[in-house]
Amino acid sequence: MVEAKKNAARKVNTHPFSDKQLLQVYHLLMKTRMVDEHFRGLFRKARFAGTYFSAVGQEATTVCPCYLLEKGDFVGPSHREIGASIAKGITLKEIAAQIYARKTSVDKGKSHPCHYGKKELNVINPASTVASQTVLATGAALAFKIRNENRISISFFGEGGTSRGGWHEALNFAGVHKLPAVYVCQNNLWAESVPASLQSAVKHYADRAKAYGFPGITINGNDVFEVLKTSKEAIDRARAGEGPTLIEMLTYRWYGHSEIDPADYRVQEELQAWKAKDPIPQFEKKLMEKGILSPEKREGIISEIEDEIKEAIEFAESSPYADPEEALTDVYGEDYGRP
Ligand SMILES: Cc1ncc(C[n+]2csc(CCOP(=O)(O)OP(=O)(O)O)c2C)c(N)n1
Numbered sequence: 001m002v003e004a005k006k007n008a009a010r011k012v013n014t015h016p017f018s019d020k021q022l023l024q025v026y027h028l029l030m031k032t033r034m035v036d037e038h039f040r041g042l043f044r045k046a047r048f049a050g051t052y053f054s055a056v057g058q059e060a061t062t063v064c065p066c067y068l069l070e071k072g073d074f075v076g077p078s079h080r081e082i083g084a085s086i087a088k089g090i091t092l093k094e095i096a097a098q099i100y101a102r103k104t105s106v107d108k109g110k111s112h113p114c115h116y117g118k119k120e121l122n123v124i125n126p127a128s129t130v131a132s133q134t135v136l137a138t139g140a141a142l143a144f145k146i147r148n149e150n151r152i153s154i155s156f157f158g159e160g161g162t163s164r165g166g167w168h169e170a171l172n173f174a175g176v177h178k179l180p181a182v183y184v185c186q187n188n189l190w191a192e193s194v195p196a197s198l199q200s201a202v203k204h205y206a207d208r209a210k211a212y213g214f215p216g217i218t219i220n221g222n223d224v225f226e227v228l229k230t231s232k233e234a235i236d237r238a239r240a241g242e243g244p245t246l247i248e249m250l251t252y253r254w255y256g257h258s259e260i261d262p263a264d265y266r267v268q269e270e271l272q273a274w275k276a277k278d279p280i281p282q283f284e285k286k287l288m289e290k291g292i293l294s295p296e297k298r299e300g301i302i303s304e305i306e307d308e309i310k311e312a313i314e315f316a317e318s319s320p321y322a323d324p325e326e327a328l329t330d331v332y333g334e335d336y337g338r339p
């Protein structure tokens with residue numbers, strides 16, 4: 001009874017979303033799309049090294065859940081999560097500096113261009129090992145539960161990532177301990193050149209949650225309203241102490257696995273069919289119909305974002321690289337010492 005009362009008090013009910021909130025989500029989606037397209041272009045002009053993982057086409061799957069989080073909530077992003085970082089509050093300057101591997105980036109130029117994270121915002125820097133963030137997010141959820149903190153954790157991974165052993169261990173453990181966790185699987189049909197049909201004999205990846213004793217749901221990851229609603233329910237459930245949820249979001253990446261992949265393993269018809277299901281114009285149309293957005297407001301948002309991107313790129317390009325002596329700083333925790 002006491003537990004039930006505590007749970008009810010923890011629930012945050014903000015359904016339905018206000019016009020202001022929907023406009024904020026639109027702004028974040030548009031920003032993510034525009035920044036992503038800019039960075040793709042910059043990589044192709046050799047303005048930064050490494051590679052770039054575009055998330056164009058998948059924006060709703062990251063922006064919507066992260067828009068709904070509290071600052072103290074924990075995010076475990078993977079390699080295609082620029083939208084999660086933007087929605088959680090990492091600035092465009094920080095993101096651009098990360099892309100350019102400059103000293104002014106959060107990790108001072110040490111990691112991959114697309115590994116955005118920030119301790120103060122509880123966004124971990126992703127590791128290259130796919131789905132490893134799921135293990136960390138489960139650990140964070142365990143800590144929140146032990147400390148009786150009203151915080152949840154959310155992790156993102158592709159359908160390919162669900163084939164890793166650690167991913168299964170993380171979800172099994174979360175189910176056993178009813179942890180405050182949300183797991184978002186972006187099923188974009190491909191893991192590099194491996195189709196989803198060769199990744200698992202299970203058609204709906206959400207079905208895997210059955211094995212761990214918590215709900216799994218498959219949704220249209222390109223429908224902003226559906227993603228917002230389902231994410232809100234899962235986040236509320238986790239915060240209320242009712243345990244984890246696995247959400248499989250069906251979506252598609254428009255470009256190659258990274259910018260060095262021509263993606264010639266897939267057919268044009270598939271790409272065109274998914275481009276027609278672009279989440280942003282669909283959402284935009286609904287906002288226009290509801291009178292929340294107008295062509296003038298749209299133009300204003302676009303030009304504001306363009307200015308912010310320009311400023312962020314100028315900041316990154318004029319920032320210095322870290323000195324070689326700094327190569328080992330921030331690599332080992334102070335408690336563990338250095339080799
Ligand atoms: C354990 C491990 N195996 C392989 C890789 C190389 N790799 C990086 S991303 C990726 C594909 C991941 O596919 P998916 O999880 O579906 O995510 P998507 O790229 O489609 O967003 C692979 C194979 C890796 N980083 N880690």
Ligand SMILES: [Mg+2]
Pocket residue numbers: 158159160186187188189190191192
């Ligand atoms: Mg995939």
